[in-house]
Amino acid sequence: MASFRFLHCADLHLDSPLRGLEADAPAEKIRGATREALANLVDYVIENRLEFVVAAGDLYDGDWQDWRTGHFLVGQIARLSRERIPFIAIRGNHDAESVITRRLELRGEFTRMLDHRRPETFRLASLPVSIHGQSFATKAVTENIARGYPAPDPDRFNIGLLHSSIDGREGHANYAPCTLEQLRDHGYDYWALGHVHEREILSHDPWIVFPGNLQGRHINETGQKGASLVTVTDGKVVDAAPISFDTVQWARIPVVLTADADEEIALAQVRAALSAAFERANGRLLAARISVSGACVAHDSFSRDLGAAREKIRGEALNVAGPGMIWTETVEIATTAPAKVTEQRERPDAIGQLIRALETIGDDVVLDDIRTYAAAMLDKSNPLRQAIGDQHAATNDALSRDLIRRARELLLGSMAE
Numbered sequence: 001m002a003s004f005r006f007l008h009c010a011d012l013h014l015d016s017p018l019r020g021l022e023a024d025a026p027a028e029k030i031r032g033a034t035r036e037a038l039a040n041l042v043d044y045v046i047e048n049r050l051e052f053v054v055a056a057g058d059l060y061d062g063d064w065q066d067w068r069t070g071h072f073l074v075g076q077i078a079r080l081s082r083e084r085i086p087f088i089a090i091r092g093n094h095d096a097e098s099v100i101t102r103r104l105e106l107r108g109e110f111t112r113m114l115d116h117r118r119p120e121t122f123r124l125a126s127l128p129v130s131i132h133g134q135s136f137a138t139k140a141v142t143e144n145i146a147r148g149y150p151a152p153d154p155d156r157f158n159i160g161l162l163h164s165s166i167d168g169r170e171g172h173a174n175y176a177p178c179t180l181e182q183l184r185d186h187g188y189d190y191w192a193l194g195h196v197h198e199r200e201i202l203s204h205d206p207w208i209v210f211p212g213n214l215q216g217r218h219i220n221e222t223g224q225k226g227a228s229l230v231t232v233t234d235g236k237v238v239d240a241a242p243i244s245f246d247t248v249q250w251a252r253i254p255v256v257l258t259a260d261a262d263e264e265i266a267l268a269q270v271r272a273a274l275s276a277a278f279e280r281a282n283g284r285l286l287a288a289r290i291s292v293s294g295a296c297v298a299h300d301s302f303s304r305d306l307g308a309a310r311e312k313i314r315g316e317a318l319n320v321a322g323p324g325m326i327w328t329e330t331v332e333i334a335t336t337a338p339a340k341v342t343e344q345r346e347r348p349d350a351i352g353q354l355i356r357a358l359e360t361i362g363d364d365v366v367l368d369d370i371r372t373y374a375a376a377m378l379d380k381s382n383p384l385r386q387a388i389g390d391q392h393a394a395t396n397d398a399l400s401r402d403l404i405r406r407a408r409e410l411l412l413g414s415m416a417e
């Protein structure tokens with residue numbers, strides 16, 4: 001049987017809106033990232049003379065703002081068609097038949113969007129390869145559509161294109177449910193899956209693969225993103241290798257400051273962590289969430305002016321990479337008072353007593369006091385109550401707890417001096 005290579009991609013989410021983007025972000029670069037990743041994929045397929053491309057759903061992120069999203073996809077696929085490289089796709093939950101109201105046909109000699117009413121098979125003319133699949137008709141397909149896929153074509157290499165979370169994957173809606181066992185027993189040589197944005201190889205016999213999404217879109221989609229390069233030798237899959245196509249890489253950068261870190265040392269430690277992450281991004285724009293923690297000397301100056309501390313840390317990102325190379329999505333500061341407090345805690349006098357009280361008093365007790373106090377203040381001022389309604393800070397648990405924690409840290413920090 002034949003030997004060949006093809007590319008399996010999924011979850012392109014073209015023109016996905018950006019979450020958590022601030023005014024100073026290199027917005028154009030990040031906004032264009034899903035498109036640039038697809039252009040990179042097409043470049044790669046043409047340069048490496050791959051035989052064909054399969055796309056397992058969610059090519060679009062949802063209904064288009066305008067026609068340009070569709071035009072972009074059609075234009076990129078046309079680059080493949082001109083090279084006589086087939087592109088076979090299905091629609092996923094994000095670009096289901098009923099979701100996309102504007103429509104551009106993907107139906108040519110080398111291009112096919114498989115049917116949403118029933119499973120369809122596309123047989124390559126150039127190779128003994130059959131690609132079976134069914135598009136999503138609606139956003140939430142809850143039946144086991146893989147069960148209806150046809151039996152494998154004899155003497156051909158059979159691929160199943162399926163947008164599904166199989167028997168459920170954390171954080172992913174359970175669409176087109178099925179079991180791994182069912183897919184294994186179906187008789188295909190390769191299951192090209194989509195929907196789960198994390199890369200995962202579920203089985204090697206036959207190969208059942210999630211390639212992950214083509215380009216990370218927010219802080220929960222970290223690390224390198226791309227597609228799977230599948231190598232078939234004598235009709236047998238020998239490898240499904242990850243190839244990166246992303247141009248923006250999301251990263252969480254935790255920095256645990258050492259106890260002796262004053263502000264200068266703390267910023268040097270942040271710089272070192274950013275440098276390492278920037279290296280790993282390998283020329284891509286790094287979108288970073290920096291979380292600084294640890295019991296350290298710098299805690300005191302940081303807690304006095306959190307805003308300034310954040311800006312200093314953002315400054316280090318510029319310092320490391322120059323403008324437009326690291327975009328700091330968020331700076332989280334959760335440092336604690338240095339160990340000096342531990343010594344002070346043992347003091348027999350009022351200071352020791354106060355420190356112990358501050359450390360042991362429960363958030364709930366403080367929260368109750370604040371609520372009582374806030375309610376009393378509001379009772380005294382009707383206009384104030386009307387102005388802010390019931391949504392004042394004291395009723396927001398998460399916010400209040402954060403404020404209490406920071407107030408406590410600030411007090412402990414200044415008593416340690």
Ligand SMILES: [Mn+2]
Pocket residue numbers: 011058092094195196197
């Ligand atoms: Mn998706």
